[in-house]
Amino acid sequence: MIAQYAQDINATKWRAKEAAVENATLPDTGPYPGPRRPAEPIRRRTMVLLRWVALAGQMAAIILAWLIGVHFAVQPAIGVVVIGGLLNLLMTVTPVRVSQRGATWQLVFDLAQIALLIGLTGGLSNPFALLVLAPVTIAATALQNRQTVLIGAATAVMISLAGWFALPIHHPTLDLSMSPILQLGHWVAILIGVVFFAGYARRVAGELATTGDALFATQMALAREQKLQHLGGVIAAAAHEMGTPLATIKLIAAELRDELGSALPDRDDLAEDAATLAASADRCSAIMRSMGRAGKDDLKLHAAPLLTVLQEASEPHAQRGKQVVFHLNAEPPAPSIIRDAGIIHGLRNIIQNAVDFAASRVDVVAFWDEEVMQIRVRDDGPGFPATMLGRLADPFPVSRRSQDGRDGYEGMGLGLFIARSLLESGGARMRLSNTGGGAQVDVTWPIDRIRADDRAPLRENPKIL
Template sequence: MSMPHVQPDAEFLSGDSTWVRMRTVILVRWTAVAGQIGAILTVTLWLDLALPLFACAVTIGALVLSNLLTSTLLPVSYRLSTKELRSLLLFDLVQLAVLLALTGGTTNPFALLMVAPVAIAATGLRRGSATTICIATLIAAVCASVFSLPLMYSSGEVITIPPLLSYGYLLGILITTIFISVYTHRVSAEIRNMASALMATQMALSREQKLTDLGGVVAAYAHELGTPLATIKLVSAELIDELSDHENLNTLREDAELIRDQADRCRDILHSMGRAGKDDLHLRQAPLDSLLHEAAEPHMDRGRQLIFDLRPADGSDGKQPVIRRAAEVIHGLRNLIQNAVDFSASTVWIDGHWTDEHLIVRVIDDGPGYPVHLLGRIGDPFLRARPDEVKPRPGYDGMGLGLFIAKTLLERSGATITFRNGGDPFLDQHERPERSGAIVELVWSLAAISGTKSGGLGENRNNPGV
């Protein structure tokens, strides 16, 4: 069975700000107001600095008025759009730059607060909006430094700072702004991608488990209805025998025959529907070849030759291991086989080898192999780069999500996964070996994957009523 197509939330992936509540922004801005007022009062009353108090009060009052208006016009539970959050950050940035220009410019120790809007934008806004905030911060920092008023004591003595330190403070703010913007946005994007990929993995596993449970329910119905259907068939057969001696009761005999035929039909339907369910329910473990064939079954008739090579490794006792039929293992292997079939030229090899302690499974194709520049990132979600020479995969957008899901599920079952190419992709086609495409190697400890022992994932729970 194929994995459902999971489309991650576009706003979440792109970094849209609709998850930022108005209440959060209001509280942060009130904190900024309190901090600005406290800093002005402290340097005026305690350090005896002469500041343009009226201009500072007007600047702080603008932030207070803006906060009052937004808190009045919008409910506290309102979630800001990208444009709204960007506008508020730009306003706060300009307000802070003006206040810094009135209090010494970038030599003011609180000038580092100009990095705060950049960090918020890099975390909660898309790349374009975050870049706008970053550029605005750089411009505001330069303006606050160039057009700043000097600090002086109330006695009229001007506090002088060496020009080298002034330029150093400005340069430090500019570099910090760029670093925080790029680094924070990059980390936030990776976190969002990973969260969405894990959500897709959970949905795929949940669907696989539901289908397994559904098979168990069908098996339960087939089992429970078997007895009444057998009784109906027996009684109808007796009625047919009794009515066969009465020529005037042919109509009733035909009705009894119809009942028997329909009972047989119900039995056959339930038997065909419940076969897979009974397998999932009662065979919670299976030989390695059965499990690999089950994982490959949806891709058997897709125009590719699937070759299974199952044999013990040197030095083992030769007994084929019995594997837990966990949904994680089957779904993960199925995704890997699907990927190999999609990119293969004609053949896919599925190897299974075992020793006394380990199980090794390899999925190999004769396709072009993994792109060399992406080989170290195979298994990461949302890989967008893709060479033109690699043929497109039907129904697959080249983001690496399928391999990520398979890797996550199989690692959860205790597997160690390695991705590599079977041959040099730069060789001509006639120079490449037969197994020249992509190779996925999975190694389990038999103690973790064996069906005779409880593994790390626990027992595969199905309907207990059968």
């Protein structure tokens, strides 16, 4: 197995030397129900700023059209812009948080204001009519489904009314009219744009929210692993520091028991108390030894042998009924590698995924040379679905047929996503594939990014007061 594995490592060396992490392609997950929304979907300051920009553009367009001699309802149009400015001033002096309902009605106001301006300046023949798409696009990115549908329907109604009851515009020398068939096409294009822009913005916002949640879960997982390592260091230090006083207590208790037996032979209760004290000291010593073993995540251990790190990563899943077998090549000798919480947790997630779907066996193979180190985790399960190989490490719902009867096993895909995020942040490259007899995950590092100097000075453990 090692010889065959050594042959194909050259094919992955170039991946380990790449500095940039490739962006995963967003998968087609079907209609997205919408991300969780904060209490303030759109910041009040953002809405005020965007409205000032829109009002400035509207006023500039009105002034420019008037200067070039276009005849239209100038005063009513300016009045509509002034009304928008008054609302913005009110929002500026009223520091109120914007709720879902408040944001909805403000976007409806903006939509009505734009539609009214369009109706006063030529209707669908006005090239600025496409600006009615702005409120529904903002709603799709920030509001819930119901509010988005409401604003989309209001857009269709208002642009239809603006086109039907539009006031004509004239120019002394230019023909600004548009044929009815072109106006109809413009109206249909705007309605299609409402659906397309709203749907597209909704999809992108949903996927960004999901990715943000997954990245937060990654940070939480790494923080938890680091806290466990810190706790382990404290336990190990406590076990070491308390060993000497416990040995002293045990020695004194034994001496007291012997002296009491000689000096007060008729006080059996005192001898029993001394024996109980010695037994308690023995029990405390045993507990400390156990805690010392449990606290193997000693803070001073920056480096560890490769096999030790692999066994530590697989330990929570080693007794789940599946055989986990390690393969390391004999030459060159296995190096010591960085004992990092991110590396251990990332490998642990990969091994957990393999154990979940393996029939009976998971192979963890390691190979290294002077340039790269590669760890391969392979199971004998059904393998990854071929149609999902490109998105299995993305934070989106995935399914895979397991060996324990859980057909259609569903999850958020966070295990592999967290593993990829943690490992690639340390310079690794992760590749998923099928071998014909199960799933396979290859993790490759430049050797300089994973090898550790096990002769470096050790960090002091936390002091136990």
